[in-house]
Amino acid sequence: MLRKIREILALVFFVSITLLFLDFTGTIHTWLGWMAKIQFMPALFAVNTLVLVFLFLLTLIFGRVYCSVICPLGVMQDVISRISGMRKKKKNRFTYSVAYFYLRNIVLAIFIAAFFLGAGSVVALLSPYSSYGRIASNLLAPVWQLGNNVLAYFAERADSYAFYSTEVWIKSLPTFIIALVTFVVIFVLAWRNGRTYCNTICPVGTILGYVSRFSFFRIKIDSDKCKNCRLCSKQCKASCIDIKNHNVDYTRCVSCMNCLDSCKHGAIHYEFRFHGKKKDENGKEEFKTVETDNSRRTFLTTAVAVAAGSALKAQEMKVDGGLAKIIDKKVPKRNTPILPPGALSKNSFAKKCTGCQLCVSVCPNQVLRPSTDLMKLMQPEMSYEKGYCRPECTKCSEVCPTGAINLISMADKASTQIGHAVFIMENCVAVKDNVNCGNCERHCPTGAITMIHSKAGDKTSPQIPSVNVERCIGCGACENLCPSRPFSAIYVEGHERHRMI
Incomplete structure (x- = not known):
């Protein structure tokens, strides 16, 4: 159930944020513009203290759910990874790998230095939200606009002005190339190894990873029930489950909940970190899964308004x-x-x-x-x-x-x-x-x-x-x-x- 809820919310955020970049009328921003403002990097640059506190508290309580639900680049990697698994017909294709702490910290140090020195180009390259924005606006938007122009062509011949054509052009060749290279790199990494980009390069993932180490709710492994079948680690796209030592690297775990469904022996639980541990009749620690109170769970619903109506073209005739x-x-x-x-x-x-x-x-x-x-x-x-x-x-x-x-x-x-x-x-x-x-x-x-x-x-x-x-x-x-x-x-x-x- 937790995994299904996470996937639904992630899909809603991903589609909504993508529409923000595809909607050349600007109408959808009236309804969904707030989704861009709760992204980590925009909130950081805007010094939006309320949003930053919310994101840190969210991570402190539930772990890195921001990366698996709110961040569009993270969800895009999940989509690519899911398609790769279906294509290869391999449901259990991941494996545990050690964390590249040095690489993560070096990238984070470069980002912090660029942030304070005002090197906007470096910050733009490393920001996950901006990277996805460039992919959506440079690679997806032209396809979206061409589809709109086709509809406008047929609508005009039916005496309907529900659609109007727009010019499709490359606004900046260097930015287009950077967006294309970024997409190819992330696509290859996600296709082969899932969340490699998130856990080795992304500065937001590194920052939230340090907070996630102390999260209240987290994945735990019951070593007494575990049969070392490794199904959980083979489902972990963050490669953070060391089943040999029954450990989870919480700095990389994005709380995707895939491991919960994979375990056939009830050895993995998503539970409160500080709850009291009871002992069974044999004196062994008994693991209890914290039940989620449905009355406290909020489901996000979104209404996407599609721009309709005639508009005059701003451009002059050719x-x-x-x-x-x-x-x-x-x-x-x-x-x-x-x-x-x-x-x-x-x-x-x-x-x-x-x-x-x-x-x-x-x-x-x-x-x-x-x-x-x-x-x-x-x-x-x-x-x-x-x-x-x-x-x-x-x-x-x-x-x-x-x-x-x-x-x-x-x-x-x-x-x-x-x-x-x-x-x-x-x-x-x-x-x-x-x-x-x-x-x-x-x-x-x-x-x-x-x-x-x-x-x-x-x-x-x-x-x-x-x-x-x-x-x-x-x-x-x-x-x-x-x-x-x-x-x-x-x-x-x-x-x-x-x-x-």
């Missing part, structure tokens, strides 16, 4: 009047990257962001993408080749679980200056082709752009934009909608520290 093909824009070289409103500053964002890609997944305007800079690799930054940051959208601040992007209102966003526009005269079509354009002025939501004659005093000269940097908020509407190709005649330069205007 052809001009159906005649001339428009060349794709190229990313301009920015001296300072553009960070989303709510990030406050470059330093604050770099210290708190774990590169989980959740904000990138839900951005409806496709302006957020993982950075390719080595020092902040996989952390999101903004670019306006495919859209611009619309003042009415605050999706990224709503879903960020670490506090790297603070929750911001639409009114505050419209007043937050994340950058300012810079005009490049030699790229402007008005100068090159001697025509009037004014596209940047018409679409500026803050009225920060006015058109002036390119030659002072000559009213016949073409008009060019003049930017009021005090009013510009850096939304990128001018850059995105500029007709110049391949580089816009006006682009946004980011600010290291955001300010209200």
Whole structure:
């Protein structure tokens, strides 16, 4: 029964968290966004004391159930391991192995050093939640979006707008490669040996493992009843049951309960650590299994809301009047990257962001993408080749679980200056082709752009934009909608520290 409960809860968390990364509408976050915020790493970076205390108490009482129920990367390994067992037709394929304490502690030391030194790239690589986020957003999301586009294609021909198509594209090739390599490594380890990654590399598993050593409820082996059949150790995907010495390595045990069902002699129990031991008629210690009070057990139920309804595409058409093909824009070289409103500053964002890609997944305007800079690799930054940051959208601040992007209102966003526009005269079509354009002025939501004659005093000269940097908020509407190709005649330069205007 305990194993079934654990598997049901694990499946609910795994599917729900996966949907958070697949849902490009951001609707599911209204219902399930809290699941991202109770992950260990996001809570640590957000200094969410309440969640951290809850997770430590949960581990102290029940052992590493976080790793086997809440952590999506841990559950993914269980799924892969289960499929491997079915494929090989081997139910009892694991064996006990000694713990690699040195490797675990070295990885943990590297993680702690990177955390305090602000090395976001290293932290992002080691964080289990972020690793799964990259796998879901880079490998699973494109498949999900293609399936959505197929449904949208047929729905449109049936005069239904329950679905709308979305563009499928690789937002960052380095991040895609890292996600692919991470998935392959974890897949191979889980396929062959179950929880190897969790118990040798994952810093969260190491931290919770130290707490789990003192857990109140734990697996215990009755040496008098044990027949040394090794069925329990062959079912243990954490390879932590030393049946020869009747010991369990509680730093690696994830409380999956598989061993309980495998034992045919009643020699393994999940029981309270400090309960009094009674003796039978022969003077031997009698093991009692603690019965679970159903009145105190809470079953998690989840209602997943599927986004429905028509939506207007934010992107512009790829052809001009159906005649001339428009060349794709190229990313301009920015001296300072553009960070989303709510990030406050470059330093604050770099210290708190774990590169989980959740904000990138839900951005409806496709302006957020993982950075390719080595020092902040996989952390999101903004670019306006495919859209611009619309003042009415605050999706990224709503879903960020670490506090790297603070929750911001639409009114505050419209007043937050994340950058300012810079005009490049030699790229402007008005100068090159001697025509009037004014596209940047018409679409500026803050009225920060006015058109002036390119030659002072000559009213016949073409008009060019003049930017009021005090009013510009850096939304990128001018850059995105500029007709110049391949580089816009006006682009946004980011600010290291955001300010209200």
